[in-house]
Amino acid sequence: MLLVMNKNATPEEIDAVIAAIKEQGYVPRPIPGGERVSIGILYNKGPIDGSLFLGMPGVNEAIPVTRPYKLVSREIQPKGTIVRVGDALIGNGHFTIIAGPCAVESEFQSLTIAEKVKKAGADMFRGGAFKPRTSPYAFQGLGLEGLKILAKVREATGMPVVTEVLDLENFALVEEYADVVQIGTRNMQNFSLLKRAGLSKKPILLKRGMAATVEEWLMAAEYILAEGNSQVILCERGVRTFVNHSRNTLDLSAVPVVRNESHLPIIIDPSHAAGRRDQVAPLGRAAVAVGAHGIMVEVHHDPGKALSDGAQSLYPEQFEVLARQARSIYKNLQENS
């Protein structure tokens, strides 16, 4: 932490800040500059709350220097984590494709889509049994029935399944059926849910909050690792901006940043970022090229009748092209790096 004083801060104000730093058990290091004094705070363990000093007379800014995360940091674990899910590997040197409908609607629907995406090259199947919906009057998912359908999909196709958990109440249930438990964008800072996920034996797919910084996102993952579960897959799905031609703005620069800062795998969900079918394949290809460890794509065999998010679901034949292009770009990059 660096505290920057006002130009006209008095010696008394500076001394008071120094005393306050010592009171917290830290070591102050004043740095006289040409025009103003700054005070470094040293030998702290873990992050410092700048607000402790920000309100003191003469203090202009409190600038964090140390990264607040520990367990997720690549500084602590240089080697990239590989998450194993059944036969699928996610992370460091692997490229993984997850596909399926937004919501599990019926056994017929899920098996139909699962067979098509498997044939097209998907490694894992996705589908929501519990759906977070903006409106209380919208379809909320099949619940337990949906989970059972997912189990049948796994049995029939051999693909591991990813599905979302919404609350503590249903965590054990979801955990029982899912191969990967997803925590959605609206729950990224649902800290009770994160702590519970940290006690799970199943890998967690943690979506970025739609207004979260990468730092906040990594801190959310830190909650999970801090409880003992190190199998976390990060998933960028677009952030909220003024841009109105897509539902969210896909922040692909998060990929090199996360890969630099953390050892956890990061995948991209182009479907929720776009919100429109015609942007999904281009963004999915871009995700490979930018260096993501995988993509998660919504596919529906009859999107006009989908109970949610039909407009952003690819037709199976569109997904087949995307999967082929994605694998080809991935291979191409490995040969050209």
Add this chain to the structure above:
Amino acid sequence: MLLVMNKNATPEEIDAVIAAIKEQGYVPRPIPGGERVSIGILYNKGPIDGSLFLGMPGVNEAIPVTRPYKLVSREIQPKGTIVRVGDALIGNGHFTIIAGPCAVESEFQSLTIAEKVKKAGADMFRGGAFKPRTSPYAFQGLGLEGLKILAKVREATGMPVVTEVLDLENFALVEEYADVVQIGTRNMQNFSLLKRAGLSKKPILLKRGMAATVEEWLMAAEYILAEGNSQVILCERGVRTFVNHSRNTLDLSAVPVVRNESHLPIIIDPSHAAGRRDQVAPLGRAAVAVGAHGIMVEVHHDPGKALSDGAQSLYPEQFEVLARQARSIYKNLQENS
């Protein structure tokens, strides 16, 4: 819902869309324009999912026309809701001040601050027993002990207390101690929590999500009303933007919009919007002038030692000035409207 077709949409494409609308049980109404055809969807009950049609060939845009919310809408209940909490009234014709520390830290701290804010004119006391924190290593609140301290504050001062609930697990506990149960910005779309709040007998203070549109916020309130609890107070606390001189950007235009769209009371939290003490009082005064039904302000008698958010907490003497100015502006506006 209005579906706008491409300029070069074929008659076959238009017919297919018309057929799809009928299949959903709605009434299509084609509107030939100078350059392109639009198709209105009529006689629907409740909102239509545009994604059902957005992916069809020839469809360019799906524009929602009907508002998605019902119970929170002023079109359904023209008269403004007044929420009664002990002796305090919030909404329609009343101006309410809620004040207290970010977190309950000790009985001494809470009682000290409570006496000061009450003397300065606060109607209600706020303080967190369960704290949502970005870092798993930060102070997470006193929990049950904090709730008991809040009960003592109520007993000692007569002020009703507002405190936050983080999860289903602790809802019954928080509900037992609190006069108003707060749902925080990170939980605005925690739909399980919203449904539980809808079953509560206590008023709910629902903060706006930091990237939520007003429509999404009102839909979150709709979840609560749909379960039977109509005592909801909305609280604007700033949204996330590119602006970096405040922690969030206070969106005061939300006040006239909410007052126009909904009968629910709306208050402002300038402390979390600002994140810096020197912006809190100006924004608090602006909140009155823009027409909010109240303000909620963080106050600490010794902010340099606060366990959270010290930098944005007013000193009691600063709060006293703000409370006086706020009431004076409110009175002034009533005399000049």
Add this chain to the structure above:
Amino acid sequence: MLLVMNKNATPEEIDAVIAAIKEQGYVPRPIPGGERVSIGILYNKGPIDGSLFLGMPGVNEAIPVTRPYKLVSREIQPKGTIVRVGDALIGNGHFTIIAGPCAVESEFQSLTIAEKVKKAGADMFRGGAFKPRTSPYAFQGLGLEGLKILAKVREATGMPVVTEVLDLENFALVEEYADVVQIGTRNMQNFSLLKRAGLSKKPILLKRGMAATVEEWLMAAEYILAEGNSQVILCERGVRTFVNHSRNTLDLSAVPVVRNESHLPIIIDPSHAAGRRDQVAPLGRAAVAVGAHGIMVEVHHDPGKALSDGAQSLYPEQFEVLARQARSIYKNLQENS
């Protein structure tokens, strides 16, 4: 400038950075921390380009410490600037109301509106002769004819006039007729125009760019002051965010920030922020309460027929109420501070 090194930066990397700082003529000051080294850069005159060091091996971050602006800074001129325009004073201890139509449409229109706003208490008149329009096919303003109409308004009412300049080509012309020359939001970083404004004898009203930080805005003003014109009025008019219920999001926290950082007066334009009539008066009142030195409001006697921005123009009778409320709040605050 503070350079933060990676945790695993080598002594050689640190030495190379120290050498590079010296090469630029600055003084390096290494600050060993618990986990990583930071290096302060001291005794620089003016801001340092962090990019000089950011790309060097082992460097993690370059954090600016010194503010980049000089002449606009309150650290350099503690007393608030008062801009005099005819009989009107703007800044430090004065509250000024500017009103008029978006565009000058005709002599009749302008004189009609001018008389009404003057009677309602406006200090100055605004109206565009050259209009920046998103579409090349929209009304672009009356040009010289509009300027002549503004001169007649001044003659008839005694009110000074504010009007916008779009380019270097017409600067001399606009300057000749206007009492205050406005530089619009789209031109905030039109540096050639800013330099020309710095050579003008007329006060400049500088609107904030719709995606500008306060720092960039003050740097734009610095361009004007650096050329010799110190009569600059800043005008906040909303920034672009994800929020879609108003055209822009009015950033009222900019007012305390600018008042703290700079000696220049700051006013608010609630009309362009809102883009809708029903939000203008509430935001205009909030502008007074937050501490702005004035407001600039669009008024039209027949907004349904306005050639631009009719939807956000107040009716004269609405403006009369707003002007009365604004002055009353201002007086109230002076009595209660």
Add this chain to the structure above:
Amino acid sequence: MLLVMNKNATPEEIDAVIAAIKEQGYVPRPIPGGERVSIGILYNKGPIDGSLFLGMPGVNEAIPVTRPYKLVSREIQPKGTIVRVGDALIGNGHFTIIAGPCAVESEFQSLTIAEKVKKAGADMFRGGAFKPRTSPYAFQGLGLEGLKILAKVREATGMPVVTEVLDLENFALVEEYADVVQIGTRNMQNFSLLKRAGLSKKPILLKRGMAATVEEWLMAAEYILAEGNSQVILCERGVRTFVNHSRNTLDLSAVPVVRNESHLPIIIDPSHAAGRRDQVAPLGRAAVAVGAHGIMVEVHHDPGKALSDGAQSLYPEQFEVLARQARSIYKNLQENS
């Protein structure tokens, strides 16, 4: 245009709106819905200003239906435009790489970099002679001397050169030396400059404003085409959002949107989006995969000594890898589409 009335709009209010539409020479078409009336506006030529109606009693929303742009629209010209610059082709079926330093600093610097990027596969050279800088105290470019150096680069390497124009005053000069005249992000809505560009014989590279919607960007291009110059290349360079790990957030979804809406070529500038070297190559690769017609990349042989934007400049050897990967992905996609 579709006007949506309030639920409780009276027949008189509806009639008044219908009369107002007729008064403007348009054809009103009322559409009674289940809960509220909407009124379509038909047979208009060009876009309608919704503000004409938005302020009328009973009107809730004015929703534009027709796109406001004409000449840039793919609906008018289905075939993609190809811009020819010397031997280089940009657009429809071609992939073009532009590279060079942020600013022309000296003949030695420019020739050194030019030779390296040409050898690595660049088609065109970029370099600023007039630099838009946030600070008036920063290096502002070499001006005419810089233009002359660009001419030497063209002569020595055969590469066409791209350079930025800042104002009307220097347009003729820049036009004389440049092969492609760039209009920068801060000038995207400098309408005088756009009109002047429309009269030029040289192709124009139009960067997206940092807070511009795609619609506003295309309307800016429309200004150029409307004056007669149809040789416009669009360049996405990131937009301003809350995200703070990159200087701007690269909006790659703009590529499929622009390609769908317009016949103009669109390229990507990953350097200004990132603002940090380590994100440039990943974003540059993503640009190819998303379907851009080219990339423009900053390269410097000694970025630690660059006079501007050194931190985001690639080393020549990094650029060589990026150029190779980009061409390989492009070829790969052509073979797999």
